[in-house]
Amino acid sequence: MNTIVERIADFLKEYSPFDHLTFQELSEIAANIRVVNLQKNKTLFQYNDVLHDSFYVVASGVIHLSVIADAEETILNKCHAGAIFGLRPFFAKNNYRMTAKAREETVVYAIPIAVFRPFVANNTEVLNYLLENFATNTPSSTDNENSRGSQISDTLFYTDKQSEMQYFQTLSYNNTPLITTASSTVSEVAQLMAEMRLNSAVVCEATLPIGIVTDMDMSSKIATGRFPITVSVDKIMSSPVITVLENVSLAEAQLLMLKNNVTHLCVTADGTNKSNVKGVVSEHDLIVAQASNPGVLIKEIKRSQTSNELKQIRVRLTDLIQTSIYKNIPLTHISNITSEINFALLKRAIELSILEMGSPPARFAWLSIGSQGRKEQLLLTDQDSILVFEDVATEKYREVKDYFLNLGKKTTLTLEKIGYELCPNGHMASNMLWCKSLTDWIKQYDNWMNTPGENSNNLSSIFFDYELVFGEQKIEDAISNVVFKNANNNTLFFDFLGNDALRKNSPLSFFKKLILEETGPNKDKFDIKTRALMPLIDGARLFTLSHGIKGINNTYTRFKQLAINDPKYSEIYLNCAEAFLTLSKLRTVEGLKNEDSGQFINLEELSKIDKEKLKNALAPMRELEELIKNKFQLTQFS
The missing domain is CATH 3.10.580.10 (CBS-domain)
Incomplete structure (x- = not known):
């Protein structure tokens, strides 16, 4: 027998669950094992990676399993020699729910699941062992050189409130059986x-x-x-x-x-x-x-060839959101998964346009802005995007810009067919104002930020909520560098943004009554978007820009991060974060019920509890307003 195979089989038989198998069985497994060498800090898989076809055993060194929750990395477990991890592909179809990274030079054995599965089916002890570890509800805190086979369940998404086991993996079943x-x-x-x-x-x-x-x-x-x-x-x-x-x-x-x-x-x-x-x-x-598992939907998106196929998947996503809200799955989780699927749909729409038009003449970045860029688009609202292409020689500029405008037009029309309406304000990559070279975009942001009063005609604060959908990360980084360089000590800019945030109408009247629409088709309804969500979105953006917090666009996460960066006011920020979730959920439920954007809420139809939740969620906005006035010394508030 091959000595390497023999050595691996000898190693495995020391640890559970391999000690329940015969040496002959272990040798068969060892013969199919792949040895993976990892340098210090090398990642084996990370959160949301597509599942591997193997699970892993640490041969030597240390693997840290971690998740990023609430803007901080949390170490769930430290796996030493003999520890099994990465069991997720055995039982679930959607992507990894944590990151596995080598803390020092580490060797791991990759055991193909197809090879190992028969031994699980025929051996109750092995199955029970995996079952126990897969269904563990609390991350193991064992951190001990001698802890053999210390485990962590790969099904968990860890938050400091609790471990929600496979939050998107709940089941619908017949609850009126015969x-x-x-x-x-x-x-x-x-x-x-x-x-x-x-x-x-x-x-x-x-x-x-x-x-x-x-x-x-x-x-x-x-x-x-x-x-x-x-x-x-x-x-x-x-x-x-x-x-x-x-x-x-x-x-x-x-x-x-x-x-x-x-x-x-x-x-x-x-x-x-x-x-x-x-x-x-x-x-x-x-x-x-x-079939309605996010991993499956994303795979289907990648295989789709037409806007009609993509539209069917977007309909299934709406069903998934509805079921998840009904099952009380935390809104932060629903948003994370929804934005991954939304982004996969946007990306596929761009790919289909490129397949039809031929390769782009220059490198570019397609950025989602607004609610898509903030990853807050739970309902089918309109699309907002910009396109930035790299600088090219002057004589090529026209031809290159024409290609990208055409790409923008084809893609936005595909997205409209899928169900994302065209932006009524024209904030789209198909508009020649918002499809231009990197140098032109840098000039645009310079103008907006350094002379905001004069050049504010087409300045919409959503241009500061952007996320790369397709293309070059370096181009997005170049835009970020300009934004944060200009934001540094820029009183004029923050004065403008601060007043813009405060100009949004107050949701409560002087007598603490909700202010309703007085005229038009939505008379007597409450505009939850303009009066409640927008002031929170604007406030979160204003403070993250002023604190120089890069790479976080989501309103809820922005407030959570602000509570860490600016601890003196952490209570206000945390209250605003919770208020944002409550209001977003109310709007989403309303939108799903009426098959619209959920912007206008009929208070008559709200339950007493929901009315109470709505009023309580509006309370932190007064504190946020005061904080904006004080921090940016805004006296000319109008």
Whole structure:
């Protein structure tokens, strides 16, 4: 036998779960292992990377597993020799939820999942071990040279509030299952299943589940003639029934079906067979859940060839947002996933235009601005973008600009077909004002920022919320350098932006009543965008620019970062962050309900609790307004 293979097999048998396998099995695994050498600080995979086809064991050195939550990096675990990590590809289909980085020179063994999977299916100890680690709810804090096989679940997205397990992997299942008694005949149950179009029936005794009958039982036991159709259903049911809690995740359901070799799980009030039935999870439900899994949607986007295919995916994204809000998944998570899918759609629209037009004549950057640039576009609102191309020789300028204007036009029309309306103010890469060379853009930002009063006709503060969708990172960096250089001690600019932020109408009247629209089609409704969200968005932008905080566009994250950078006022910033989430959620729910932008809210239709939430969320705005006036000494507030 190959000595390297032998050495790896010897190493593995010292650690769990490999100590449950024979030396022959270990040698087969070792023969397929890839040895990966990592330099200090080298990343093996990072948050949101596409899953690898292997999981990993540390052979020597140290791997740190971390996530970035609330604008800070949090170390979840330190993996020493023998530790397994990166189990996510075993059980989930969407991308990595953490980063794995070498803390020193490290060697890891990459074990192909296809090679290892048969050993999992045939060995309960190995499966239980992986199941336990995959479904761990709290990150292990073991930090010890001798901690063998110290684990961390790759399913977690860690925030300081709690670990939300696979937040996008919750399941929809039948919560009005067919319930029958042990004495019912098979023919009666088969008829009910056919009428209700169900593929299972739960057999109960005094409301507690004792077994389950599926269409598989019908075909393998009745259709084959093993039992007559007149027998009572308890003769053919599977028993005991495998039970789970109501909030079962996709991964847990998959594992339980695999482990117990069943196709259905029974959902009960406390997750045991000693409480009432609440529903049934079928294999089909798992397939449906995976189809609306963000990783799957992004893969489909990359394969799409037409705007119509992309439109179908955007419709599924809306369903995903709706389900997630209904399941009370934190809005920050919903926004993160939505913006990844939105960006994949934008990117594919640009790629399809390039495929049609041929290669670009120069390097460029397509930047999303506004709510897309801030990654806050949960609803189908309009598109805002700019295009920056590298400087070219004067004689080529015209031809190059024509190509990019054409690219802008094709792409914005594709995006309109997908469902993103054209920007009514023309803030798009198809507009010759917003499609130009890097030098021209630098002049534009210089003008806006150094003489804001004179050149403010077309200055919209959304031009300071930009995010690269496609193209050269260096071009975006060059724009950022100009913005932050000009922002430094620029009283005139902050005076202009500060007054602009304060000019937004106050949401509450002097008597603390919500100010409603007085005329027009939205009479008597509350404009949550202009009166509540915009002042927070403007305030967050103003303070991040004045503190020189680069690379953070999202309003919620901006406030969280400001609380760290400017601790004296951290309470105001944190209150504003929470208010922004509450208001965004109210607007999104309204928009999904009415299939519009959610801008105008009918207070009559709000529940008492939501009205209270809305009023409470408006309270921090007064403090933010005072802070803006004091920090920037704005007296000419109009």
